[in-house]
Amino acid sequence: MFKKNILILACLGLIFCSPSYANQKEASSLEIRQMQTRTYEVKTKKELMEAIVNVLQDRDYLINESNYNLGVVSGYKECKEKAFLGQRFARFETSVQINELGNKSYKVRTNFIKKFLDPTGSPGVKKEIKNPEEFYREFFSQLDKSLFIESQGI
Amino acid sequence: MKKFISKFLIFVFVFSFYMPVFAKSVKKEVTALDKRAIQTKIYDTKSESELMKMALNVLQDEEYKIINLDNDLSLITAIKESARPRPLGVKIGYYTGFLIMSGISFGIYSTIFWIWIKDAHTPYNIEDIITVNVSELTNKQRKIRINSIEKVLSPNTGKPTTLKTITDVESQFYQDFYTKMDKESFITKQNL
Numbered sequence: 585m586f587k588k589n590i591l592i593l594a595c596l597g598l599i600f601c602s603p604s605y606a607n608q609k610e611a612s613s614l615e616i617r618q619m620q621t622r623t624y625e626v627k628t629k630k631e632l633m634e635a636i637v638n639v640l641q642d643r644d645y646l647i648n649e650s651n652y653n654l655g656v657v658s659g660y661k662e663c664k665e666k667a668f669l670g671q672r673f674a675r676f677e678t679s680v681q682i683n684e685l686g687n688k689s690y691k692v693r694t695n696f697i698k699k700f701l702d703p704t705g706s707p708g709v710k711k712e713i714k715n716p717e718e719f720y721r722e723f724f725s726q727l728d729k730s731l732f733i734e735s736q737g738i
Numbered sequence: 739m740k741k742f743i744s745k746f747l748i749f750v751f752v753f754s755f756y757m758p759v760f761a762k763s764v765k766k767e768v769t770a771l772d773k774r775a776i777q778t779k780i781y782d783t784k785s786e787s788e789l790m791k792m793a794l795n796v797l798q799d800e801e802y803k804i805i806n807l808d809n810d811l812s813l814i815t816a817i818k819e820s821a822r823p824r825p826l827g828v829k830i831g832y833y834t835g836f837l838i839m840s841g842i843s844f845g846i847y848s849t850i851f852w853i854w855i856k857d858a859h860t861p862y863n864i865e866d867i868i869t870v871n872v873s874e875l876t877n878k879q880r881k882i883r884i885n886s887i888e889k890v891l892s893p894n895t896g897k898p899t900t901l902k903t904i905t906d907v908e909s910q911f912y913q914d915f916y917t918k919m920d921k922e923s924f925i926t927k928q929n930l
Contacts (some may be wrong), residue, residue, distance in 0.1 A: 633811055641777065647813055
C-alpha cells in the first residue's frame with residue numbers, strides 16, 4: 585500500500601513538472617522585428633543617435649563601431665553572471681540601426697546577442713536571451729528616458 | 739538545569755551583538771543619472787572637434803590606441819594593454835602553498851613547486867577599453883562622457899583568459915581622466 589502511494593506521488597510529481605519540458609513556440613521573424621523596432625519623432629538624426637550612445641553607455645556597453653551616415657552603432661559588454669558552482673563571463677553584443685521614415689520620424693531597430701566566454705576568453709556559443717520581449721522593452725524605455733533627459737539639457 | 743539555561747541565555751544575549759556582522763551588505767544600485775553625473779563633464783570650447791582633439795591628446799598621453807573614431811557622431815573608442823604586479827596577498831598564498839605542498843611530499847616535489855612559484859611574480863595583463871562621447875550643449879559649451887572597462891587577463895598562458903571585468907563607476911578613474919582633461923584644456927587655451 586505504501587509503495588503504491590509513493591508510485592502515485594512520483595507519477596503526479598512528474599506530470600506537474602512536464603510543462604517545463606514543453607517546446608516553447610519560436611517567435612516568427614516578423615514578431616522578432618516588432619520586438620526590436622520602435623519609431624521615434626525627434627528633431628535631428630544626431631539627437632537620436634546621441635541618445636542611443638548614451639543609453640548604451642548607461643548600460644556599460646563599449647562602442648566598437650559607429651557610422652553616422654548609415655545610422656549604425658554597435659557595442660558590446662562583458663560581465664560576470666551567476667552559474668552553477670561559481671560565476672562565468674557573459675558577453676552581450678548589440679547593433680542599433682536608424683532608418684529615416686520622413687517628417688522627422690525615425691525607425692530604430694536593435695538586436696542583442698548573448699554569448700558565454702570560454703576558458704580561453706573568446707566568445708563561445710550563442711545563448712538565447714531570457715525573456716527577450718522584456719529585455720527590448722527595457723532598452724526602449726531607457727531610450728525614451730535618455731531622449732527626455734537630453735531634451736531637458738541634463 | 740537553571741544554571742544551564744541562564745548560561746545559554748547569556749550566550750544568546752552576547753551572540754546577538756555579533757548578528758549585524760553577518761548581515762548582508764546592501765549595495766546601492768547606481769542609476770543611469772548617477773552614472774551620467776560621474777562620467778560627464780562640461781567644457782567651454784569653440785567646437786566639438788576641439789574637445790575631441792583634447793580627449794585624443796589625453797588618450798595618447800595615457801598610451802591608448804584608437805580603435806574606432808567617428809567624427810560625425812564625435813565618438814572615440816580606444817584600448818590600452820598594460821601589466822600589473824600581483825598583490826602581496828596572492829604572492830603570500832603561492833609561497834604558503836609551496837611550503838604546505840613541499841611539507842606534504844616530504845620535500846620530494848619541492849623543485850616542481852618552486853617552478854610553480856614563478857607564477858606569483860608574473861604580472862597580470864590588463865586591458866583597458868574606453869569610449870569617449872562628445873556632444874554639444876550650447877554654442878560655447880560641449881559635454882564629454884566617458885565609460886571604461888578593465889579586463890584582467892591570464893598571465894602565464896598569454897591567452898585572453900578573462901579573470902574579471904570591472905566597471906569603474908566608483909573608482910578614481912574618472913576623476914583622474916578629467917584632471918588630465920583640465921590640464922589639456924589649459925594647454926589648448928594657452929596654445930602651448
